Amino acid sequence: MKAVGYLKAQAIENPDSLLDIELPMPEASGKDLLVKVHAISVNPVDTKIRSVVSPDNNEYKVIGWDAVGEVVGVGEDTELFSIGDSVWYAGDLTRPGCNAEYQLVDERIVGHAPSSISKAEAAALPLTTITAWELLFDRLQFSQLQESKDQGLSLLIVGAAGGVGSILTQLASTLTSAVVIGTASRPETQQWVRECGADHVIDHRQPFPAELKSIGFSHVTHIISLTHTEQHYDELVKCIAPQGKLALIDDPANYLDIKKLKMKSVSLHWEFMFTRSMFETKDIQKQHLLLNKVAELIDEGKIKTTLKATQGSISAENLKQAHANIESHNTIGKIVLESFE
Numbered sequence: 001m002k003a004v005g006y007l008k009a010q011a012i013e014n015p016d017s018l019l020d021i022e023l024p025m026p027e028a029s030g031k032d033l034l035v036k037v038h039a040i041s042v043n044p045v046d047t048k049i050r051s052v053v054s055p056d057n058n059e060y061k062v063i064g065w066d067a068v069g070e071v072v073g074v075g076e077d078t079e080l081f082s083i084g085d086s087v088w089y090a091g092d093l094t095r096p097g098c099n100a101e102y103q104l105v106d107e108r109i110v111g112h113a114p115s116s117i118s119k120a121e122a123a124a125l126p127l128t129t130i131t132a133w134e135l136l137f138d139r140l141q142f143s144q145l146q147e148s149k150d151q152g153l154s155l156l157i158v159g160a161a162g163g164v165g166s167i168l169t170q171l172a173s174t175l176t177s178a179v180v181i182g183t184a185s186r187p188e189t190q191q192w193v194r195e196c197g198a199d200h201v202i203d204h205r206q207p208f209p210a211e212l213k214s215i216g217f218s219h220v221t222h223i224i225s226l227t228h229t230e231q232h233y234d235e236l237v238k239c240i241a242p243q244g245k246l247a248l249i250d251d252p253a254n255y256l257d258i259k260k261l262k263m264k265s266v267s268l269h270w271e272f273m274f275t276r277s278m279f280e281t282k283d284i285q286k287q288h289l290l291l292n293k294v295a296e297l298i299d300e301g302k303i304k305t306t307l308k309a310t311q312g313s314i315s316a317e318n319l320k321q322a323h324a325n326i327e328s329h330n331t332i333g334k335i336v337l338e339s340f341e
Contacts, residue, residue: 001025002340003100004316005060009052012323017050018316021060025102027073032104033081034073035089039123039338040098040314041066041307042322043163049093050323064097065090065274066334068113068123072102080107080288088113088291090127092277099319101340108284109277111291114298121305122298124334125167126291128306130273131249132168133290135224139247139269142176142222149199153178154217156239158204159226161189163334164249166196166306168224171294173197174302178222181215192332196306204228208235220244230254240266247271308333313341 003023010017028034046063055061071085081087089110091097096104113122136142142153155172159165160182173180174197182193183204190201202211212220219241225232230252237260240246246261247269258268276284297303311322314337322335 001101003060003062004064004314004319005055005062005099006050007055007058007060009050009054011051012047012320012327018319018323019060020316023060023062023100026096026104028075028078028104030075031077031106031108032075033071033078033087033107033110035067035069035087035103035105035110036072037067037069037098037101037103037314039068039119039336040064041124041127041163041334041336042311042319042326043127043334044326045093045127046097047323047326062096062099064099065093066123066125066127067091067098067103068119069098069103074107078107081110081112086113086115087111088122088126088295090130090273090287093274094278099314106277106284107288109287111288112295114295116299116301117305120310120336120338121307123336123338124163124305124307125294127273128163128167128334129171129294130287130290131164131271132171133294134273135168135247135249135269135271136171136176138286139271140222140224140245142172142178144175149177149179151177153222154220155180155222155224156208156212156220156236157182157198157224157226158232158236159228160184160193160196160198160201161332162226163306163331164226166192166333167303168226169193169196169198170303173199174297181212181217181220189332192308204232208232208239212239223247226250230256233257234260237261237264237266240264242266245269306333307336309335311335311337313337313339315341
Protein backbone atom coordinates (compact mmCIF):
# COMPACT_ATOMS: atom_id res chain seq x y z
CA MET A 1 0.00 0.00 0.00
CA LYS A 2 1.04 3.63 -0.52
CA ALA A 3 2.07 5.68 2.49
CA VAL A 4 4.08 8.72 3.54
CA GLY A 5 6.75 8.21 6.20
CA TYR A 6 10.29 9.01 7.28
CA LEU A 7 13.42 7.37 8.67
CA LYS A 8 14.86 10.27 10.68
CA ALA A 9 13.29 13.12 12.63
CA GLN A 10 14.28 16.43 11.07
CA ALA A 11 13.14 19.85 9.90
CA ILE A 12 10.46 19.94 7.23
CA GLU A 13 12.83 21.81 4.86
CA ASN A 14 14.99 18.70 4.46
CA PRO A 15 14.20 16.72 1.27
CA ASP A 16 13.70 13.42 3.11
CA SER A 17 11.72 14.80 6.06
CA LEU A 18 8.71 13.01 4.50
CA LEU A 19 8.91 10.38 1.77
CA ASP A 20 6.49 8.54 -0.50
CA ILE A 21 6.86 4.84 0.37
CA GLU A 22 5.27 1.40 -0.07
CA LEU A 23 4.34 -0.76 2.95
CA PRO A 24 2.70 -4.18 3.42
CA MET A 25 -1.07 -4.28 3.77
CA PRO A 26 -2.07 -4.63 7.46
CA GLU A 27 -4.61 -7.23 8.63
CA ALA A 28 -7.30 -6.66 11.25
CA SER A 29 -7.48 -8.78 14.42
CA GLY A 30 -8.89 -8.40 17.93
CA LYS A 31 -10.77 -5.12 18.34
CA ASP A 32 -9.11 -3.52 15.32
CA LEU A 33 -10.79 -2.19 12.22
CA LEU A 34 -8.97 -2.06 8.90
CA VAL A 35 -9.88 1.29 7.36
CA LYS A 36 -9.33 2.48 3.82
CA VAL A 37 -8.35 6.10 4.35
CA HIS A 38 -10.21 8.67 2.22
CA ALA A 39 -9.19 11.99 3.82
CA ILE A 40 -6.83 13.20 6.53
CA SER A 41 -5.98 16.45 8.28
CA VAL A 42 -2.77 17.74 9.79
CA ASN A 43 -2.33 18.80 13.42
CA PRO A 44 0.51 20.42 15.40
CA VAL A 45 1.19 17.00 16.97
CA ASP A 46 2.16 15.72 13.50
CA THR A 47 4.84 18.39 13.14
CA LYS A 48 6.12 17.83 16.68
CA ILE A 49 6.48 14.07 16.25
CA ARG A 50 8.07 14.41 12.80
CA SER A 51 10.67 16.87 14.08
CA VAL A 52 11.77 15.05 17.25
CA VAL A 53 10.80 11.34 17.16
CA SER A 54 12.91 9.02 14.99
CA PRO A 55 11.63 5.48 14.29
CA ASP A 56 13.21 2.36 15.79
CA ASN A 57 15.05 -0.39 13.90
CA ASN A 58 15.48 1.73 10.76
CA GLU A 59 11.81 1.22 9.88
CA TYR A 60 9.68 3.92 8.34
CA LYS A 61 7.55 5.91 10.76
CA VAL A 62 4.06 6.79 9.52
CA ILE A 63 2.32 9.58 11.38
CA GLY A 64 -1.06 11.33 11.09
CA TRP A 65 -3.93 11.47 13.58
CA ASP A 66 -7.12 12.56 11.85
CA ALA A 67 -8.93 10.45 9.29
CA VAL A 68 -12.19 9.63 7.56
CA GLY A 69 -12.48 6.31 5.77
CA GLU A 70 -14.36 3.11 5.09
CA VAL A 71 -14.19 -0.09 7.13
CA VAL A 72 -12.86 -2.85 4.86
CA GLY A 73 -11.91 -5.41 7.50
CA VAL A 74 -12.80 -6.23 11.11
CA GLY A 75 -11.07 -8.16 13.88
CA GLU A 76 -12.69 -11.15 15.54
CA ASP A 77 -13.53 -9.22 18.72
CA THR A 78 -15.15 -6.16 17.12
CA GLU A 79 -18.77 -5.33 17.98
CA LEU A 80 -19.41 -1.73 16.96
CA PHE A 81 -18.88 -1.62 13.19
CA SER A 82 -19.43 -3.58 9.99
CA ILE A 83 -17.59 -3.70 6.68
CA GLY A 84 -18.69 -0.75 4.57
CA ASP A 85 -19.27 1.65 7.47
CA SER A 86 -18.04 5.22 7.04
CA VAL A 87 -15.93 6.15 10.07
CA TRP A 88 -13.86 8.98 11.54
CA TYR A 89 -11.23 8.92 14.25
CA ALA A 90 -7.96 10.36 15.55
CA GLY A 91 -6.22 7.08 16.31
CA ASP A 92 -3.48 6.15 18.76
CA LEU A 93 -0.16 7.98 19.11
CA THR A 94 1.69 4.70 19.76
CA ARG A 95 0.60 3.06 16.47
CA PRO A 96 1.15 3.82 12.77
CA GLY A 97 -0.87 6.84 11.70
CA CYS A 98 -3.28 7.68 8.91
CA ASN A 99 -0.76 8.94 6.32
CA ALA A 100 -1.34 5.63 4.54
CA GLU A 101 -3.88 4.04 2.21
CA TYR A 102 -4.99 1.60 4.94
CA GLN A 103 -4.80 1.81 8.72
CA LEU A 104 -5.56 -0.37 11.72
CA VAL A 105 -7.43 1.36 14.55
CA ASP A 106 -9.14 0.16 17.73
CA GLU A 107 -12.91 0.39 17.23
CA ARG A 108 -13.37 1.83 20.73
CA ILE A 109 -11.84 5.15 19.63
CA VAL A 110 -13.69 5.29 16.29
CA GLY A 111 -17.03 6.93 15.54
CA HIS A 112 -19.58 6.74 12.74
CA ALA A 113 -18.77 9.64 10.42
CA PRO A 114 -21.33 12.40 9.89
CA SER A 115 -23.37 11.91 6.73
CA SER A 116 -24.28 15.51 5.92
CA ILE A 117 -20.80 16.85 5.13
CA SER A 118 -18.01 15.77 2.78
CA LYS A 119 -15.19 13.45 3.75
CA ALA A 120 -12.76 16.37 3.66
CA GLU A 121 -14.98 18.46 5.92
CA ALA A 122 -15.28 15.58 8.39
CA ALA A 123 -11.55 14.79 8.36
CA ALA A 124 -10.83 18.22 9.84
CA LEU A 125 -12.49 17.37 13.12
CA PRO A 126 -11.76 14.13 15.05
CA LEU A 127 -8.59 14.95 17.04
CA THR A 128 -9.62 18.49 17.85
CA THR A 129 -13.17 17.40 18.66
CA ILE A 130 -11.98 14.77 21.13
CA THR A 131 -9.60 17.29 22.71
CA ALA A 132 -12.28 19.96 23.00
CA TRP A 133 -14.94 17.58 24.34
CA GLU A 134 -12.62 16.11 26.96
CA LEU A 135 -11.50 19.61 28.01
CA LEU A 136 -15.06 20.74 28.57
CA PHE A 137 -16.75 17.69 29.99
CA ASP A 138 -14.01 15.47 31.45
CA ARG A 139 -11.42 17.95 32.69
CA LEU A 140 -13.47 21.07 33.54
CA GLN A 141 -16.66 19.07 34.15
CA PHE A 142 -19.09 21.46 32.50
CA SER A 143 -22.69 20.34 32.46
CA GLN A 144 -24.15 19.57 29.04
CA LEU A 145 -27.51 21.03 30.06
CA GLN A 146 -28.48 23.84 27.71
CA GLU A 147 -29.39 26.60 30.13
CA SER A 148 -29.52 30.37 29.76
CA LYS A 149 -26.26 32.34 29.78
CA ASP A 150 -27.03 33.86 33.19
CA GLN A 151 -25.67 30.98 35.28
CA GLY A 152 -22.55 32.95 36.21
CA LEU A 153 -20.18 30.77 34.19
CA SER A 154 -17.65 32.29 31.82
CA LEU A 155 -15.04 30.58 29.66
CA LEU A 156 -11.97 32.27 28.19
CA ILE A 157 -10.43 30.34 25.28
CA VAL A 158 -6.88 31.43 24.48
CA GLY A 159 -6.12 30.73 20.82
CA ALA A 160 -9.72 30.30 19.73
CA ALA A 161 -9.08 30.49 15.97
CA GLY A 162 -6.88 27.38 15.74
CA GLY A 163 -7.96 23.80 15.14
CA VAL A 164 -8.92 22.96 18.72
CA GLY A 165 -10.18 26.47 19.43
CA SER A 166 -12.52 26.44 16.43
CA ILE A 167 -14.42 23.35 17.55
CA LEU A 168 -14.07 24.10 21.26
CA THR A 169 -15.76 27.46 20.76
CA GLN A 170 -18.64 25.76 18.94
CA LEU A 171 -19.11 23.02 21.53
CA ALA A 172 -18.93 25.46 24.45
CA SER A 173 -21.42 27.87 22.91
CA THR A 174 -23.78 25.07 21.84
CA LEU A 175 -23.67 22.68 24.78
CA THR A 176 -22.85 24.73 27.89
CA SER A 177 -24.34 27.72 29.68
CA ALA A 178 -21.02 29.58 29.86
CA VAL A 179 -20.45 32.95 28.26
CA VAL A 180 -17.73 32.13 25.72
CA ILE A 181 -14.88 34.59 25.21
CA GLY A 182 -12.35 33.73 22.52
CA THR A 183 -8.98 35.35 21.83
CA ALA A 184 -7.71 36.18 18.33
CA SER A 185 -5.41 38.93 17.08
CA ARG A 186 -6.12 39.48 13.38
CA PRO A 187 -9.39 40.77 11.84
CA GLU A 188 -9.88 37.54 9.86
CA THR A 189 -9.25 35.29 12.87
CA GLN A 190 -11.49 37.41 15.08
CA GLN A 191 -14.29 37.11 12.52
CA TRP A 192 -13.79 33.33 12.34
CA VAL A 193 -14.08 33.02 16.13
CA ARG A 194 -17.32 35.01 16.07
CA GLU A 195 -18.63 32.70 13.33
CA CYS A 196 -17.82 29.74 15.59
CA GLY A 197 -20.19 31.14 18.21
CA ALA A 198 -18.10 33.16 20.67
CA ASP A 199 -20.10 35.72 22.64
CA HIS A 200 -17.07 38.01 22.76
CA VAL A 201 -13.65 38.17 21.08
CA ILE A 202 -10.61 39.85 22.62
CA ASP A 203 -7.05 40.42 21.39
CA HIS A 204 -4.39 38.23 23.03
CA ARG A 205 -1.68 40.70 21.97
CA GLN A 206 -3.11 43.13 24.53
CA PRO A 207 -3.21 42.75 28.36
CA PHE A 208 -5.96 40.29 29.22
CA PRO A 209 -7.32 42.13 32.31
CA ALA A 210 -7.88 45.32 30.27
CA GLU A 211 -9.38 43.39 27.37
CA LEU A 212 -11.81 41.59 29.69
CA LYS A 213 -12.73 44.84 31.41
CA SER A 214 -13.59 46.36 28.03
CA ILE A 215 -16.35 43.75 27.59
CA GLY A 216 -17.60 43.99 31.18
CA PHE A 217 -15.70 41.17 32.93
CA SER A 218 -13.42 41.54 35.94
CA HIS A 219 -12.62 37.82 35.90
CA VAL A 220 -13.73 34.53 34.34
CA THR A 221 -14.66 31.28 36.05
CA HIS A 222 -12.90 28.99 33.54
CA ILE A 223 -9.90 29.36 31.24
CA ILE A 224 -8.70 26.99 28.53
CA SER A 225 -5.27 27.95 27.24
CA LEU A 226 -4.48 26.27 23.93
CA THR A 227 -1.26 28.03 23.00
CA HIS A 228 1.51 30.21 24.47
CA THR A 229 0.42 29.41 28.02
CA GLU A 230 3.85 30.30 29.39
CA GLN A 231 3.68 33.73 27.79
CA HIS A 232 0.20 34.49 29.15
CA TYR A 233 0.36 32.64 32.47
CA ASP A 234 0.73 35.59 34.87
CA GLU A 235 -2.17 37.42 33.23
CA LEU A 236 -4.31 34.28 33.28
CA VAL A 237 -3.71 34.02 37.03
CA LYS A 238 -4.95 37.58 37.39
CA CYS A 239 -8.05 36.90 35.25
CA ILE A 240 -9.20 33.63 36.81
CA ALA A 241 -11.93 33.89 39.44
CA PRO A 242 -11.41 32.53 42.96
CA GLN A 243 -12.10 28.77 42.92
CA GLY A 244 -11.89 28.83 39.14
CA LYS A 245 -10.49 26.18 36.80
CA LEU A 246 -7.58 26.49 34.37
CA ALA A 247 -6.91 23.89 31.65
CA LEU A 248 -4.16 23.68 29.07
CA ILE A 249 -2.94 21.45 26.24
CA ASP A 250 0.35 22.98 25.09
CA ASP A 251 3.89 22.33 26.31
CA PRO A 252 5.35 25.33 28.19
CA ALA A 253 9.12 25.45 27.77
CA ASN A 254 9.64 26.14 31.46
CA TYR A 255 7.83 25.07 34.60
CA LEU A 256 4.69 27.00 35.47
CA ASP A 257 4.67 28.31 39.03
CA ILE A 258 1.49 26.62 40.22
CA LYS A 259 1.88 28.24 43.65
CA LYS A 260 0.46 31.35 42.03
CA LEU A 261 -2.88 29.52 41.87
CA LYS A 262 -3.00 28.74 45.58
CA MET A 263 -4.45 31.97 46.99
CA LYS A 264 -7.47 31.67 44.72
CA SER A 265 -7.79 27.87 45.17
CA VAL A 266 -7.65 27.49 41.40
CA SER A 267 -7.40 23.96 39.98
CA LEU A 268 -5.09 23.13 37.07
CA HIS A 269 -6.09 20.52 34.47
CA TRP A 270 -4.10 18.89 31.67
CA GLU A 271 -5.73 17.47 28.56
CA PHE A 272 -4.03 14.97 26.25
CA MET A 273 -6.49 13.23 23.98
CA PHE A 274 -4.22 10.20 23.46
CA THR A 275 -4.27 9.25 27.15
CA ARG A 276 -7.21 6.87 26.83
CA SER A 277 -5.77 4.97 23.87
CA MET A 278 -2.16 4.94 25.13
CA PHE A 279 -3.12 3.44 28.49
CA GLU A 280 -6.28 1.59 27.38
CA THR A 281 -8.19 3.19 30.22
CA LYS A 282 -11.41 1.58 31.41
CA ASP A 283 -13.38 4.40 29.81
CA ILE A 284 -11.59 4.26 26.44
CA GLN A 285 -14.89 3.77 24.62
CA LYS A 286 -16.00 7.28 25.63
CA GLN A 287 -14.15 8.50 22.54
CA HIS A 288 -16.36 6.30 20.35
CA LEU A 289 -19.45 7.74 22.04
CA LEU A 290 -18.41 11.38 21.84
CA LEU A 291 -17.49 11.10 18.16
CA ASN A 292 -20.94 9.63 17.49
CA LYS A 293 -22.57 12.45 19.45
CA VAL A 294 -20.72 15.18 17.55
CA ALA A 295 -21.57 13.49 14.25
CA GLU A 296 -25.22 13.81 15.28
CA LEU A 297 -24.72 17.50 16.14
CA ILE A 298 -23.18 18.07 12.71
CA ASP A 299 -26.01 16.28 10.92
CA GLU A 300 -28.49 18.38 12.93
CA GLY A 301 -26.76 21.55 11.72
CA LYS A 302 -25.56 22.59 15.19
CA ILE A 303 -21.83 22.17 14.58
CA LYS A 304 -19.89 23.03 11.41
CA THR A 305 -16.61 21.81 10.01
CA THR A 306 -13.41 23.68 10.85
CA LEU A 307 -11.87 22.95 7.44
CA LYS A 308 -10.26 26.12 6.09
CA ALA A 309 -7.76 24.86 3.51
CA THR A 310 -7.13 21.80 1.31
CA GLN A 311 -3.67 20.69 0.23
CA GLY A 312 -4.51 18.29 -2.60
CA SER A 313 -3.96 14.54 -2.56
CA ILE A 314 -2.03 12.64 0.12
CA SER A 315 1.64 12.71 -0.87
CA ALA A 316 4.98 13.60 0.67
CA GLU A 317 5.15 16.86 -1.28
CA ASN A 318 1.69 18.02 -0.21
CA LEU A 319 2.16 16.92 3.38
CA LYS A 320 5.43 18.85 3.56
CA GLN A 321 3.59 22.00 2.56
CA ALA A 322 0.85 21.33 5.11
CA HIS A 323 3.45 20.79 7.85
CA ALA A 324 5.21 24.02 6.89
CA ASN A 325 1.92 25.91 7.03
CA ILE A 326 1.17 24.52 10.51
CA GLU A 327 4.65 25.48 11.70
CA SER A 328 4.09 29.07 10.53
CA HIS A 329 1.51 29.45 13.36
CA ASN A 330 -0.68 31.54 11.05
CA THR A 331 -3.28 28.96 10.07
CA ILE A 332 -7.00 29.29 10.76
CA GLY A 333 -8.99 26.12 11.36
CA LYS A 334 -7.70 22.93 9.72
CA ILE A 335 -5.77 21.75 6.63
CA VAL A 336 -7.06 18.61 4.86
CA LEU A 337 -5.68 16.26 2.18
CA GLU A 338 -7.77 13.70 0.24
CA SER A 339 -6.88 10.25 -1.15
CA PHE A 340 -3.69 8.94 -2.74
CA GLU A 341 -3.04 9.58 -6.42
